[in-house]
Amino acid sequence: MKYYLLIVVLCFTNIMHTQNCTYTLFGEVKDFHDGTPMSGATIYVETLDKYLAADINGKFSIKNLCNGNLILVVSHVGCDTKRLEVNIEGDTYKEINMEHHVEELNEVKISGNAGVRLTKTGQESALKTSDIERFSALNLGDALKQVAGVSSINTGNSIVKPVINGLHSSRISVVTNGVLLQDQEWGIEHAPNIDLNSAGTINVIKGANALAYSGDAIGGVIVMSPSKISRKDSVYGKTIISGQTNGRGYNVTSALTKTWQKGWYISGQASAKRFGDFKAANYNLTNTGVDTKGFNLNTGFKTFEKGFNINYSHLKTEIGILRSAHIGSINDLVDAINNGEPIVIEDFSYDINSPKQEITHQILKAEFYKRFKKFGKLQLQYDFQNNQRFEFDIRRGDDNKPAIDLNLKTHYIKADLKLDAKTETTYNFGIHARYQNNFANPDTGVRRLIPDYDRYDVGAYAISNFILSDNTVLDVGLRYDFNRINAKKWFLESRWEERNYDEDFSDIIIQTDGGQLLVNPEYTFHNVSVSAGIFHKINQLQSVVLNYGLSRRSPNPAELFSDGLHHSAARIELGDLRIEQEKSNRFGATYQFKSSNLSLNVEGFVNYIEDFIQIVPFGTEQTIRGAFPVWNYSQINALLYGVDVTANYKLKQWNINNKTSFIKGRDTNAKIALIDMPAFRTVNAVGYTNKKWLDFNANLESEWVFEQNDYPNFNFETLNPTTQQMVLVDISTPPPAYHLINFRSDITLALSEKTKLNLGFTVFNLFNTSYREYLNRLRYFADDLGRNFMLQIKLNY
Amino acid sequence: MKTLKRILILSLLTGSFIACDNDDDTPVIINEEEVITTMTVTLTPSAGGSAIILKTQDLDGDGPNAPVVTVSGNLAASTVYNGVIELLDELDPNDVEDITEEVKEEDDEHQFFFSATNAIATFDYNDEDDDGNPIGLSFTLTTGASGTGTITVTLVHEPLKNASGVSEGNIENAGGEEDIVATFPVTVQ
Numbered sequence: 001m002k003y004y005l006l007i008v009v010l011c012f013t014n015i016m017h018t019q020n021c022t023y024t025l026f027g028e029v030k031d032f033h034d035g036t037p038m039s040g041a042t043i044y045v046e047t048l049d050k051y052l053a054a055d056i057n058g059k060f061s062i063k064n065l066c067n068g069n070l071i072l073v074v075s076h077v078g079c080d081t082k083r084l085e086v087n088i089e090g091d092t093y094k095e096i097n098m099e100h101h102v103e104e105l106n107e108v109k110i111s112g113n114a115g116v117r118l119t120k121t122g123q124e125s126a127l128k129t130s131d132i133e134r135f136s137a138l139n140l141g142d143a144l145k146q147v148a149g150v151s152s153i154n155t156g157n158s159i160v161k162p163v164i165n166g167l168h169s170s171r172i173s174v175v176t177n178g179v180l181l182q183d184q185e186w187g188i189e190h191a192p193n194i195d196l197n198s199a200g201t202i203n204v205i206k207g208a209n210a211l212a213y214s215g216d217a218i219g220g221v222i223v224m225s226p227s228k229i230s231r232k233d234s235v236y237g238k239t240i241i242s243g244q245t246n247g248r249g250y251n252v253t254s255a256l257t258k259t260w261q262k263g264w265y266i267s268g269q270a271s272a273k274r275f276g277d278f279k280a281a282n283y284n285l286t287n288t289g290v291d292t293k294g295f296n297l298n299t300g301f302k303t304f305e306k307g308f309n310i311n312y313s314h315l316k317t318e319i320g321i322l323r324s325a326h327i328g329s330i331n332d333l334v335d336a337i338n339n340g341e342p343i344v345i346e347d348f349s350y351d352i353n354s355p356k357q358e359i360t361h362q363i364l365k366a367e368f369y370k371r372f373k374k375f376g377k378l379q380l381q382y383d384f385q386n387n388q389r390f391e392f393d394i395r396r397g398d399d400n401k402p403a404i405d406l407n408l409k410t411h412y413i414k415a416d417l418k419l420d421a422k423t424e425t426t427y428n429f430g431i432h433a434r435y436q437n438n439f440a441n442p443d444t445g446v447r448r449l450i451p452d453y454d455r456y457d458v459g460a461y462a463i464s465n466f467i468l469s470d471n472t473v474l475d476v477g478l479r480y481d482f483n484r485i486n487a488k489k490w491f492l493e494s495r496w497e498e499r500n501y502d503e504d505f506s507d508i509i510i511q512t513d514g515g516q517l518l519v520n521p522e523y524t525f526h527n528v529s530v531s532a533g534i535f536h537k538i539n540q541l542q543s544v545v546l547n548y549g550l551s552r553r554s555p556n557p558a559e560l561f562s563d564g565l566h567h568s569a570a571r572i573e574l575g576d577l578r579i580e581q582e583k584s585n586r587f588g589a590t591y592q593f594k595s596s597n598l599s600l601n602v603e604g605f606v607n608y609i610e611d612f613i614q615i616v617p618f619g620t621e622q623t624i625r626g627a628f629p630v631w632n633y634s635q636i637n638a639l640l641y642g643v644d645v646t647a648n649y650k651l652k653q654w655n656i657n658n659k660t661s662f663i664k665g666r667d668t669n670a671k672i673a674l675i676d677m678p679a680f681r682t683v684n685a686v687g688y689t690n691k692k693w694l695d696f697n698a699n700l701e702s703e704w705v706f707e708q709n710d711y712p713n714f715n716f717e718t719l720n721p722t723t724q725q726m727v728l729v730d731i732s733t734p735p736p737a738y739h740l741i742n743f744r745s746d747i748t749l750a751l752s753e754k755t756k757l758n759l760g761f762t763v764f765n766l767f768n769t770s771y772r773e774y775l776n777r778l779r780y781f782a783d784d785l786g787r788n789f790m791l792q793i794k795l796n797y
Numbered sequence: 798m799k800t801l802k803r804i805l806i807l808s809l810l811t812g813s814f815i816a817c818d819n820d821d822d823t824p825v826i827i828n829e830e831e832v833i834t835t836m837t838v839t840l841t842p843s844a845g846g847s848a849i850i851l852k853t854q855d856l857d858g859d860g861p862n863a864p865v866v867t868v869s870g871n872l873a874a875s876t877v878y879n880g881v882i883e884l885l886d887e888l889d890p891n892d893v894e895d896i897t898e899e900v901k902e903e904d905d906e907h908q909f910f911f912s913a914t915n916a917i918a919t920f921d922y923n924d925e926d927d928d929g930n931p932i933g934l935s936f937t938l939t940t941g942a943s944g945t946g947t948i949t950v951t952l953v954h955e956p957l958k959n960a961s962g963v964s965e966g967n968i969e970n971a972g973g974e975e976d977i978v979a980t981f982p983v984t985v986q
Contacts, residue, residue: 324972326974327974327975328953328954328973328974328975328976329974329975329978331975331978332973332974332975343957343972343973344957344972394954394955394974395831396831396896396899396900396903396906396954396976397830397831397899440824442824442825442826442827444827445827445829445830445831446827446829446830447827447829448824448827451824452822452824488823488824489824490824490826490827492857492858492860492861493857494857494860494861494862495857495860495861498860498861498862510823511823513826514826514828514888514889514890514891515856515857515888515889516826518823518824518826564859565859572859621861621863622855622863622864623855623858623859623863623864624833624834624836624853624855624858624864624977624978624979625975625976625977625978626975626978628859719980721912721949721951721978721979721980722910722912722949722951722968723912724914724947724949724980
């Protein structure tokens with residue numbers, strides 16, 4: 001009887017259950033962007049452990065459901081798998097939007113950021129994480145030289161500015177984590193203030209074809225992106241420690257990231273770098289130490305549909321400048337050039353004395369984005385940058401009082417809208433505004449090199465991308481920028497008259513005091529930039545890119561207002577209030593070949609720049625210290641053209657690599673060469689890889705830089721006051737060609753499933769060759785770096 | 798299209814984010830410190846008599862105007878002169894600074910060098926710093942036979958005073974930075 005009752009109860013319960021579970025879920029799987037149904041999507045019903053597939057219209061149904069929650073895992077080829085909860089209340093309909101633009105989710109695994117292209121029709125190269133990590137102890141400018149066509153202009157070995165196809169400083173934009181760097185980039189001795197270690201990937205886009213980033217980057221754009229965040233519950237980190245013999249110093253960088261599957265993430269990264277005096281092949285480079293400390297905090301929330309990011313970075317750099325490069329007169333320069341060796345060579349030291357630079361750069365960024373169904377993505381960004389630059393000279397009075405004390409504050413706000421509902425045609429619109437204030441502290445007791453100014457920029461751009469066919473992509477972009485500069489500058493009355501400003505600018509004088517005039521120059525510029533490019537795939541192996549960029553660049557404060565004696569160069573540098581915008585017309589053509597073992601990339605370009613602003617010698621002026629050459633900013637028409645080749649051939653475990661760049665720059669008015677054009681450079685490497693030997697890699701590299709034979713001759717003669725003889729001041733003749741051999745090798749040990757240890761050994765300048773580089777401003781004073789052994793330990797966990 | 802509208806409004810808001818000029822902060826004038834505008838070399842015959850003054854004055858410092866060089870008269874042949882050097886910063890005429898004092902305070906970091914063409918004169922230091930090395934604020938000049946030529950006075954900041962020949966007045970190995978280089982045309986009769 002007991003059993004019978006039990007059976008009845010059980011049956012009854014069972015019947016009750018079945019009675020409530022008769023509902024159906026009707027589902028529809030659609031593309032998020034354009035709403036097209038996604039046929040063949042797989043639906044896994046986690047609660048029922050049941051698989052089914054969507055039909056050709058993306059529809060599916062699940063029958064016999066009870067009220068309550070149902071967990072579905074939807075996946076589709078090329079899509080990010082989506083896990084969602086559906087609340088069943090009677091017969092239910094649910095639309096599921098899938099995202100098939102996985103690459104835009106940037107959810108690539110941390111270990112292998114392969115470097116995604118940012119443009120389809122630009123001349124673009126990407127450096128992946130491992131390429132950047134090798135340069136952990138060096139500078140951005142050093143790392144970028146891995147790209148054919150990118151060289152650097154240096155002040156010693158720690159102030160390294162990238163040069164893209166012969167152009168640098170204000171003609172290059174550096175974007176770090178979406179922020180356009182504003183750090184007094186006009187100066188040749190002002191290196192970009194960024195920690196290379198904060199980047200996961202770096203993209204270099206040659207020419208002004210990346211209008212979303214900036215319109216005036218006639219040379220190109222460098223985009224540094226942080227390592228991608230993946231959406232899963234995870235904690236991971238990376239530490240790189242390197243030590244090197246040259247400079248007897250170390251570099252440490254460490255990053256830790258915590259991510260949540262829901263989309264939250266937080267990460268912190270810190271770096272420290274400390275070097276003492278570096279060494280050329282035969283002598284110490286006294287006072288060339290470096291002390292850098294930086295950290296970066298990043299947090300936010302990220303899903304496909306919406307997200308935000310808050311980022312703060314702080315970088316403080318102290319760089320010693322070669323003691324012998326500080327000179328007082330033209331005779332000192334002649335002595336330095338003729339001596340062949342720096343005058344001051346002291347024993348190794350970690351001390352950083354004057355002359356030196358001390359720069360602190362802070363960036364605060366907040367970004368928000370939201371995607372709209374069948375529409376696109378809206379992104380809003382605000383960032384603030386604070387750049388504090390001190391330069392210390394050797395002074396008769398207090399060496400600890402800076403000679404330059406500039407503070408540059410920049411506020412920036414941007415809205416960007418990407419319409420990508422249709423894959424074949426995407427549009428990108430953006431508007432932005434920037435306010436910038438430069439303050440030159442008068443406590444230096446040295447007349448301001450750059451005056452106080454306010455700068456306002458407003459701009460808008462529209463870029464469209466058309467997929468014309470399976471093999472052809474067309475990009476068209478248009479950008480407008482408005483710039484306004486409002487400066488207040490004290491001029492020496494004698495300089496004001498010497499420049500004939502009294503004739504043209506007498507109306508801007510607002511005050512007169514003790515032989516000086518306070519003037520208020522105001523400028524307004526309108527810049528229109530145009531970019532167009534086409535990518536065509538000829539066949540499976542070959543493709544071509546053709547592009548054109550028209551861009552204008554407004555003069556920077558140095559070009560307008562520079563006014564004073566530069567001690568490290570023994571020259572008087574003068575800006576010109578009359579300088580106008582320069583205009584660049586650049587044509588680029590690229591041929592790419594890619595088979596399983598051979599890849600070849602040939603990039604050609606012609607860049608015609610009207611009213612190109614350059615600084616060149618123009619005469620001498622007498623002071624109590626003797627004669628000084630005067631270098632004047634002036635405008636000419638310039639033609640630059642060149643070819644960059646990258647070739648890679650793989651044969652089993654071996655690979656051969658070549659990177660060659662050739663560039664010519666001409667002043668078409670004077671029919672002479674342009675100053676400071678990189679010489680022909682070819683880098684050839686042989687590499688060997690063996691996975692079985694703990695992932696062993698070895699690479700032997702030959703770097704050959706020719707002598708620059710095509711240079712403008714601005715040499716002049718000056719009177720040696722002691723001997724009363726005329727002597728030649730050879731400031732133009734480039735140094736001879738040089739050939740360096742570098743070697744690197746590394747192995748990787750898997751310490752545990754998640755922990756990897758990579759040990760790297762590198763030798764730069766294996767044969768301790770003594771050499772000087774044309775594009776190093778200290779080449780008059782000392783050789784470049786001698787041999788350097790470096791050991792690097794990299795831990796991924 | 799509602800979305801588009803919302804975006805347009807946001808865009809306009811962004812576009813209107815233009816700060817206003819603030820014209821009220823006038824930069825403070827800087828009178829260059831540590832400039833030497835004027836060097837006066839006073840040469841007094843040791844046997845007595847009126848002094849000869851060699852002077853170079855560049856009132857706009859590193860500005861475009863050239864220094865004005867004056868020589869008050871001719872030197873007598875075969876005569877010993879006591880030389881004294883005075884340095885001034887006259888950039889601001891209302892606040893003339895005596896740089897001689899600064900050089901004295903940092904005498905181990907400064908040294909004058911003298912030279913003459915056509916053997917019209919020779920020079921000897923008359924002072925020394927705490928290390929026993931010459932400075933040159935005080936010196937003797939001994940003229941040779943009659944003739945014309947130039948006398949050059951150079952002030953070097955942070956010279957290598959211990960380098961070969963430097964304490965004897967040879968500038969060749971001195972290094973450092975030249976703070977003053979002045980050449981005076983002189984007649985010895």
